Amino acid sequence: MNWARFTAVIAKEWAEITRDRLFLGLAFIVPPILMVVFGLGMNLDVEDIPLAIIDYDHSPQSRDYAYRMIDSRYFDFKGYLHDERQIAKLISRGDVRAVVVIPPKFGEDLVAGRAVAVQTLLDGQFPLRANIARGYIGAINANYSQELIANFLSRAAGFSPDQARQQMGNLRIEMRMLYNQSGKSIWSMAPKLIMMVLMMTPPLLTAVSVVREKERGSILNIYASTVSRAEFLLGKLVPYAGISMVNGVFLWALAVFYFQAPFKGSFGFFLLATAIYSFTTTGIGLLVSSFVKTQIAAVVMTMVVTLVPAILFSGMLFPLSSMGPEAQAIAHLAPAMHYGQVIDGAFMKGIGLEKLWSSVVSLLVYALVLFVLAHRFFTKRPQE
Amino acid sequence: MDSAPVVRIRGLVKNYKDVHAVRGLDLDVPRGSLFGLIGSDGAGKSSTMKTVAGVMGYDHGTVEVFGQAIDSEAAAERIKLRLGFMPQGLGQNLYPDLSIEENIDFFARLRLVKADDLVERKEKLLRMTRLDKFRDRAMKNLSGGMKQKLGLVCTLIHEPELIILDEPTTGVDPVSRRDFWAILAELLAEKGISALVSTAYMDEASRFHHAALMHHGRILAHGEIEELIHLQPGTVVSVAVQPQLEALNRLRSRFEQVVALGNFLRVFVPAQDASADEVVKDVLSGLEVSEVQTDTPELEDIYVGLLESSGDGQAVRDLPSPPEGTVIHLDPDRPVIEAKNLVRDFGAFRAVDHVSFDVRPGEIFGLLGANGAGKTTVIKMLTGILRPSDGAGSVAGADMRHSGSTIKKRIGYMSQAFSLYQDLTVVENIRLYAGIYAVPPKEVEPRLRWIVDLAGLEGMEGALTGSLPMGLRQRLALGCALVHRPPILFLDEPTSGVDPMGRREFWDVLFRLSRQEEVGLLVTTHYMVEAEYCDRIALMHAGKVVAYDSPAGLKSDVEGRFGQLLEVRCETPYKAQNVLRSGGFDDATLHGRRVQVLAPDAEKVKTQVKSLLERAGIPVHDIRRLPLTMENVFVQNVLDLEHKAGMAA
Structure with a gap:
């Protein structure tokens, strides 16, 4: 790892992100909008x-x-x-x-x-x-x-x-919902939405940013220079993981202040878990980028591998316990589920690392495996 | 000095699935050489260069750079610090949202250039390329020529020993191209850098020290430029003769290479005992010969000659006679196209500025200019696709402002955006166009056969259009544009990406259309050499017509105003160029190992140049007069215009 080359890649990436309005919007404006739109749209309470x-x-x-x-x-x-x-x-x-x-x-x-x-x-x-x-x-x-x-x-x-x-009325049922006492679906939904939105744009941006260079031909600068694969890939990852973390904080604020979801846990724990999750999600984008050549293909493939598990197997719509054994196995393979547990714990139950360490470690392993795979499949001397 | 070649390739094979891009290529690039890989699209240039740069794997053979075999990613890494690579596509490898300076800095940081070195090199390179005034401008707002110079600066910032430039001049206007070559020659001479440069323009060969002519993944010939010219000894004879078609057929039966260039027929006469012009006159006896010139052959003659002797050439054929049927008749004495002070504004930008010209029946008229000069906009206005902001014009006897639909029925249009449906077969495409132009059903079959014949597509009627080679597709597109037998044909950049053989065949069809069928042709092109095929030309620059005449007329005009072109062969040509520049010849430019100067009075200048150089201790081998090319004509006109504009301001 050469620090100068690594930071050169980061600085270049950052300059491109901040000057491209479309990219900047995708990075910072779209996630909160998605959060609000999904939050209002997915409200499962029926009134009026x-x-x-x-x-x-x-x-x-x-x-x-x-x-x-x-x-x-x-x-x-x-x-x-x-x-x-x-x-x-x-x-x-x-x-x-x-x-x-x-x-x-x-x-x-x-x-x-x-x-x-x-x-x-x-x-x-x-x-x-x-x-x-x-x-x-x-x-x-x-x-x-x-x-x-x-x-x-x-x-x-x-x-x-x-x-x-x-x-x-001698015999009547007294029901009390724990962890969401008023039974509002948006309360339990908002933290899960953070998980989902962070699974949408960061991997997409990461994949597109690499594939865009392939399409345009500027990737050849990387191939033709002595910058190492790790320097380049990490240099691509860090800005987008950073964007994802900043978004995590924005979305946390939306959940707490706009949707009025209770946050009972530690903010530090939330940040730590979100940081690791960000490297996981952007890692997915990075891995996708090694297999596709066009931006369209990158978008479609990233959507498929990130969104489907995030919506279906994260416990957002259907509780994990209600799934069959196969579905549960798939759910455990999806990073979204682990982060979902972390974030539920932090918001609703006020528990932290002491109880949720296994989920955090799972996310960490995820991030590492994804990066190793991306590194393995990225080549500076492709066959075409 | 190390005399081992910097690049040594043996038996290189590169396939992309079913496409054989490189088929057993051997190549040596000597140290310090400006080495040209010359060939058309699909010849295998890019593939070869990418393997040398270590950015693409290959299938068989050996590639050594600086003596290091490039056979794995790790091996390739070892030479990359000593290498600079500029991929194909104008500015495609640069970052559009970064400024000039930021782009350079990024490349420098990737290459770990020390801060002090960076400042010094950056300033020098920016000054040389005259980009220093624009250092804060975002790359996406640069002109083509500036992007290309910036690409060169970024490639050179770490002072590599070998630079690989893939088609650096494609799509760049001639003035910027000339500028680029001058800067490149200067940098290479100063630093002793070796360079491997590819180009699709045959006329750029004179810029190189060594060159390899590529075709279909193989090398046809390589060596020093002078050696290459002598591979096919002979003389080029240009003759103005009437009637042209008869003369063309006679010459074709005797010589392999005969092309029609406007009023002239250009014949390559292989070396023999009798003098070439006598032989040609002999063949043409009985015809009305008005003018005969002899020249030394150009690289394109050699290239085509080599292709023909290697069996890759195709027999030239007569134009089939058109089927009977409905034909649109126009007044033969009136111009088929008239443009009068055409203006077109896009917002505040004037894309076309008072353009006037006319095209006569049976004439090939060329609209010549760089990308963005306004050629396509003119065509769009004349064909009724775009309304002019001001001015008038008539096409096929109809007013272009009011009779758009009448015009569209009377013209054929072949656009630069490839207009055929790739997933339809040859016949399906022709039928589609016959339908679009409402050809009467009874006449479709004979016209279909006529087009297949004209485009040389017999036996390929059922082939998918997308699977045809570029040259054949172009001729099919031409055929489809002719399906309703229009008396006028618009061709917008018809030969982009076609190899020299294909281009000659294409122009041959156009020539016969104009002479046999009296079709008026308006052709746009940015290939300066193609202008020679036209009867008359309008040179366009920045939306204006800057010159309007026959190619010969334009050349003699430039000769009259600026002088003749002299080529000096001498020792240390780079030093000689500088001596001449400081001696008052500001326009002295390095072409490969020779220096060119414009001389208002050739004899006087010859002695001046000779004494200047000899006083500086540079032995002169030879000074000879070169015929002006269309590129010289274009560059001189534009420079003169810019000079006058500068004076006025």
């Missing part, structure tokens, strides 16, 4: 589902039932409908996602103690959303039924309504 109600009964009971839906924060009430034939059009246009149809004689039948069926129509285009809406409506409905029973008990058995309610 547009709702319409058809009330064929117009009794006090039916109105009371309807108001329980209307008042819920989960629904955005769009108004009463008068005709069932309107439903299909409204749902297909996406104006409403749920319609509750209260049948005639709803109040009368209830008072008489006869069973009543309330029809609910849901937009099933996105099963996840439909399921959640179904859950909400079911819960509201159950709540209403419970009150009806309580009222009946109070009348029949002579309890006061409060007593009756108390008797009804």
Whole structure:
């Protein structure tokens, strides 16, 4: 390693990055944008589902039932409908996602103690959303039924309504989510997004920066000079790993201040892990660059090898424990999973190196292996 | 002094999958030599140079540089400090966002040049290349000539013993090219550096000490330039004769190399007892011979001669007579193209500045200029693709401002961007163009056969266009442009990348089209030598027409204004150049081992030069007059223009 040549490569790379607007934008502007866009887009919480109600009964009971839906924060009430034939059009246009149809004689039948069926129509285009809406409506409905029973008990058995309610609720489930007490998906999502965004642009930039030199022909300066393979490759890696780390800090700030994700761990630990992760991700880009000749090929190949594992096998969308053994094995091969565990730990659980050292070591091994491979496959005297 | 060659190649073979780029090549580059690898695209020059520079592996043979066998990456590393390599492509290896100075600094740091040395060398090289005023300008904002000089500076910054320059002059305007050669010659002479330089321009051969002529991965001949010229002893006879076609056919039946250059027919007459011009006159007896000149052959004659004797040459053929059918008729007495004060602005930039000329039926008209001179813009305006900002013009009797669609039906257009579909076969391409130009269905078949015949593609009708060699593709593109039998044909840089044989054949087809079919041809080219094929030329520079005449007329104009070209053969030519410059001949330039000067009064200058050099202790072998080339014409016109502009400012 000759320090002067190594720093010459870094300085040149840095000058090119900072003067090329497109590259500079890709390096510093795109990652935060991606983080925000994904963060808003991947919010799995369902609120304000547009709702319409058809009330064929117009009794006090039916109105009371309807108001329980209307008042819920989960629904955005769009108004009463008068005709069932309107439903299909409204749902297909996406104006409403749920319609509750209260049948005639709803109040009368209830008072008489006869069973009543309330029809609910849901937009099933996105099963996840439909399921959640179904859950909400079911819960509201159950709540209403419970009150009806309580009222009946109070009348029949002579309890006061409060007593009756108390008797009804003898056994109830108290749920408390640990590490994300309010159950907001963005809280758990934001740290994972750091992992994903850092897996997107840094390897891409690294691969493109090497392949660009191949396409243009300036790589021949490297081939024709006495700069060593290690000096050149490390000189390429360091600026992009540095950019990745700076981005890591930006994205951390976005997660904490914009998405209000809790950060319970040590910032120093986060930085250390992010630095190692940055050398891993850019290492992937470097390795890809030794196999491709065009920038297009570099972009496509980097996307495939980085994004698919980062999204599918990192535990971001599907928990690792729910995967089959093969999928778990693949997940453990992907660096994103290890960083995912580190970052989850640092954000949600407030744990650090003492518990997560094995993940950090895995990332480190990753970075080293990738660099050794890139070094092995890079040649200054190719066959064409 | 070490007399071992700096580069020694034996039996080099390099294949790219199915392509055999180099097929058994032997080469020695003597120490201190400016060595030229001359050949067209695909001759194997780049592959050879890359293996020598140690930046590409090869399949068989031995390559030794400074006595070190380059057979592995580690072995190649050992010589790289003593080597400078400038790859092909203008400024392609430089960093566009870095300034001139930053580019140089980066190369210097890669090569571990000491800080003091760097400052000193950088200043000197920047001064020599006159880049010192632009040192902070980003490389992407430099002109082609400046990029090329910067590339040279970056290659030389670590003072290598051998530099390898791959086509450093391709795509550079003639003035910058001349400048580049002068700087290179000076640096090499001063530092005793050896250089291996490739070029596709035959006319640059005189710049080298030694040269190797390459073709299809092999070396046809190599040696000192003077030796090469004598490989095919003979004389070149140029003759103005009427009727030209008859004369051409007669000469062809007798001589191997006959080309039509505007009004002249140029014949290479191999050495024999009788005098060459008498032999030619004898062949042409009964025809109207108006002018006969004899010259020494040029390297291209030798190259083509060698190709023909090696069996790689192709028989020249008669143009097939066109099929019957619909033909567009124009008034034979009016020019087919008229441009009057054409102007085109792109924003604040005036790409074309009051350009006027006309092209007559059956004439080959050349629009000659460097890349970016405005040639393509003129063609685009005349063909109705681009609206002129000002001025008028008519093409095929129609006003170019209003009758774009009429014009498009009456012209053929072969563009520099290769216009054929590579994935279609030869026949499919022709049918496609027949469809585009609405050739009546009944006439498609005969025209298809005519084009196949014209382009020499018999037996290859079903071949994919992409698989054809460059020369054949160009002729197919020409054929497709002729499918509707237009009376006017526009050709935009038609011969880029075609080898000299292919170029001669291509021009032969053009000549016959113009003389036999009376097609008016407007050809743009940046190959100065190709201008000789034209009847008349407009020289373009920076959007303006700077000269407008026949090639002979342009040459005699330059001779009248600036003098004749003298070539001095003497000892220590580099020193001689400097002596002459300080003795008042500012334009003395080094060409290989000879010095050229322009002399307003040849006889007087001869004695002046001789006495100047002898007083400086330099023995003079020979001073002779050289015919002016189109490149001289171009350079003198442009320099004169820039000089006047400088005076005015």
